[in-house]
Amino acid sequence: MGLQEESGRRETEKNTNTQRGDNHRGMDLWRAVLEDARSETSAHDYNTWISDLRFVADDNGTVLIAARDQLACDRINSYHRPMLRRAWRKADPRQRALKITCWKDIPADTRDLVGNPWRADETAAQAAETPAASAQTSSQPRHGEAMSFDTLIVGDTNRAAVRLAEMIVKDGQIFADVALIYGRQGTGKTHILRAMEKAIARQEDGRRVTYMSAEEFMTAFVDGARDGDTRQLKSQVRHNDLLLIDDLQWIANKKKTDEAFFATLRSVTAEGGRVLLTADEAPGDLKGFSARMRGELMGAAAVEVGLPDQEMRREIVKLHTSLIQAGQPNFILDEEMTEKIVSTVRGPGRDLCGVLYSLQTETRYGEVEPTLEMLGTVLRRQQGEYQAPSLDNIKRATMRHYELTKSEIESASKSRSICAPRQVAMYLCREMTDKSLPQIARAFCKKDHTTVIHAWRKVKKLMQTDPEMVRQVEQVRETVFDIQSEGNG
Helix, strand or coil: CHHHHHHHHHHHHHHHHHHHHHHHHHHHHHHHHHHHHHHHCCHHHHHHCHHHCEEEEEECCEEEEEECCHHHHHHHHHHCHHHHHHHHHHHCCCCCEEEEEEHHHCCHHHHHHHCCHHHHHHHHHHHHCCHHHHHHHCCCCCHHHCCCHHHCCCCCCCHHHHHHHHHHHCCCCCCCCEEEEECCCCCCHHHHHHHHHHHHHHHCCCCCEEEEEHHHHHHHHHHHHHHCCCHHHHHHHHCCCEEEEECHHHHCCCHHHHHHHHHHHHHHHHCCCEEEEEECCCHHHCCCCCHHHHHHHHCCEEEECCCCCHHHHHHHHHHHHHHHHCCCCCCCCCHHHHHHHHHHCCCCHHHHHHHHHHHHHHCCCCCCCCCHHHHHHHHHHHHCCCCCCCHHHHHHHHHHHHCCCHHHHCCCCCCHHHHHHHHHHHHHHHHHCCCCHHHHHHHCCCCCCHHHHHHHHHHHHHHHHCHHHHHHHHHHHHHHHHHHHHHHC
C-alpha cells in the first residue's frame, strides 16, 4: 500500500511539473500572440480589451485564456476571437484549441491552482516600482477604464444626456424604448455609451448589454449576408436588455442595412429591452433613412450634447493631464499653460485631448518637461493662425446672449435692454477685430462712427468697476468663439 501511495505521489508531482512546464511555454506562446494582435488591431482595442487577457492553463489539450469580467469576455469573443485564434494557431506547434472565457466561469479547482493572474501581475509591477511611483499612479484609472462615468466631465452642455444615461443604468422609470443622443463629433457621445456599458456590466444584475458602432453593425451584416448566414449578428444584437449603437449616420443610404437594423430595433424593444443611439444630427435632420426608420427616430427621446463650456474644457484638460502623468510623471502643466489651452481650443473635448497628446510627443514621452514654447508650437499646428471673428458673428453672439433680434440690435432704440447689449457688441468688434470704426458703425446701421467710440469707452470704463459687466462681456466673447467653432465643425 505504501509503495502504491509513493508511486501515486510521484505521478502527481510529475503531472504537476509537466503542467507547470506547459503553462510556462504556453505563456511564452501567448506573449507572441499578443504581439501579433498589437499589429492587427487598433491601439484603443488592444490596450482596452486584448492586453488585459491572461493565459490560465492547458486543460486537456484546450488552452484557457481568461477575460477579467463578462463585459470584456463578450467584447473579445464578438470582435477579436477569430484573429486571436489565427495568431494562436500560428504560434502553437501543437495546434491546441484556444478557449476565451470569463475568469469566474473557469472551474474553481483550476482557479485555485493557478491563482489570480491579474493579482500576480499587479504584485510584480508594484515590486518593480519605487514607492514614489506607486503613490503617483495608485489613484489613476487604468487605461481601459478611461471611458467611465468617473472620468466623464459633466456640465450644462451634456448634463441632460448624462442624466438620461444614468437613469437607464439604474433601470429607472424611462418610458421611451428608444433614445437618441446627438451632437457633433468629439463631444463625448461614445464616452457616455461606453460608461453605460461598463457600469451595467459591473452591476452584475443579469441585464445583457451590447455596445456596437453602426459601422460594425453594417460590416457584420454585409459579411453575414454575403456568406448567407446572419444568425451570429442576430444572436448578438437582438436578445439584449440594452443595445447601444454609436454613430447611427453610418448606415444612412444603406437600404438593406437599414431594414436589418429596423428589424433589430423592433426585436429588442418587443422583448422589453431598450435601444440607445448616438448620431451627429437631431432626428429631424438625419437623412438617408427609410420612412419606417425615420418614424422610430422621430419617436425617440432625443437629447443634445453640445460643445464644452469654459469650465468643462478646463476640467477636461486637468483630467487628461493627470491620466498622462500616470505614465509620464514629469508631464506637468502650470496654470498659464492650462489656461492657454482652454482659451485657445474651443471645439469639442477630442480637440483638447489632441493638443495634450501632441504636446506629449513634443516632450519625447518624458525626456523633457512640457514648456510654454512647445505648447505654442502644438497650438499653431492644430489651430492654425488666429482668425479674427467677423462682425456678423459678434452681432450674432450678442443677439444670442441677450435674446435680441437682428432688427433690434441694428435699431436706433435708446432702451437700455437694447442699447447696452449693442454697446457690448461694438466694444467687442473693436477689441476682437481690426475693422475700422466706420466699418463697425455700418455693421450696426449707424452713419456716425463716433457712436462706436462712445460705446467702446463706456463699456471699457464700466469693466473697471462693475464685475457684472466684465462677466457679460466675457460670456458674449465665449459665445463668439462658440459660433466660430460651430462654423468650423
